[in-house]
Amino acid sequence: MKDQQRTPPPPSKSAQHGQPGHSRRAFLKGSGIAAAATALATGPGIVEGADKAATGVVGPGPTSFTLEVNGMSQKIEAEPRSTLLDVLRYHLNLTGAKPVSVDGSSGASSVWVDGKVISANTTLALDCVGKKIKTVESLGGENVDAVPMAFVHQDGMQCGFCTPGFVVAVRDFLNKNPKASEQQIRAGLNGNLCRCGTYHNVIQAALEVVKGGQ
Numbered sequence: 001m002k003d004q005q006r007t008p009p010p011p012s013k014s015a016q017h018g019q020p021g022h023s024r025r026a027f028l029k030g031s032g033i034a035a036a037a038t039a040l041a042t043g044p045g046i047v048e049g050a051d052k053a054a055t056g057v058v059g060p061g062p063t064s065f066t067l068e069v070n071g072m073s074q075k076i077e078a079e080p081r082s083t084l085l086d087v088l089r090y091h092l093n094l095t096g097a098k099p100v101s102v103d104g105s106s107g108a109s110s111v112w113v114d115g116k117v118i119s120a121n122t123t124l125a126l127d128c129v130g131k132k133i134k135t136v137e138s139l140g141g142e143n144v145d146a147v148p149m150a151f152v153h154q155d156g157m158q159c160g161f162c163t164p165g166f167v168v169a170v171r172d173f174l175n176k177n178p179k180a181s182e183q184q185i186r187a188g189l190n191g192n193l194c195r196c197g198t199y200h201n202v203i204q205a206a207l208e209v210v211k212g213g214q
Contacts, residue, residue: 058126065129069094070138076125084128085109085120088135096136096164097121100193107165107192111135117172136164139171147171150205158196166192170206180210 064077069092076091088094088111097120100108104119111120112134139145147170150156157163166189173188174180180188185206194202 063126065126067125067128067133068131069133070135078125080124080126082125083121084111084113084123084125084133087125088120094135094137098161098164100161100165105193106162107169108162110165110168110192112168112172117168136168139167145171146209147174147205150208151202154201154205154208156198156201156205158194158198162192162194162196162198166194166202170202170209174206174209178210180206182207185210 058080060079062077062079064075067074067076067087069088074092076087078087078091085097085099088097089099097111098108099121100106102121104122107119109119109121110117112118112132113123113128114131136148139148148167151163151167156166169189169192170185173185177184177188182203185203189202189206
């Protein structure tokens with residue numbers, strides 16, 4: 001028995017006119033290429049050009065901005081992703097605040113921004129433009145604040161990594177509660193951690209300031 005020969009289907013109408021046929025797959029493929037080309041055309045190259053100022057986009061390279069730190073205006077050139085802690089330590093050489101924890105849970109990177117204690121390692125430096133920043137260094141100088149002096153008297157430090165954060169926390173708490181009791185001080189400082197276990201001495205330092213120790 002001879003094999004039956006299949007008759008090929010007639011050519012498409014577009015093929016009859018010498019044009020390639022169009023399918024849904026080819027259409028989608030072409031649309032995807034067009035979308036990718038559009039994205040590339042409107043990507044970072046365009047943003048960094050004339051439209052950059054209109055969109056408010058900075059970066060990705062270093063950008064210039066000014067910070068007010070400890071009463072002084074400081075010109076900074078850093079990447080937009082830089083944290084306030086990075087700028088303080090590596091641009092301004094203010095190394096009091098410490099990079100102990102990445103999430104700020106240790107309290108070691110505590111500084112004041114507009115009078116409020118924040119974690120410098122979880123705050124972008126650019127977010128502090130136009131605000132007043134104070135670090136633990138502002139409590140030193142010729143007239144040393146009573147809190148760091150009390151830490152010296154009561155031996156409230158060991159390795160020193162937590163100390164600046166505790167000093168900021170104690171000063172901030174006692175500014176709001178100058179007659180605080182020991183129980184209130186313990187509750188007020190529960191956001192700071194000390195791996196060396198100098199909590200007792202830190203509490204005694206705070207109590208010394210409450211009692212008027214200089």
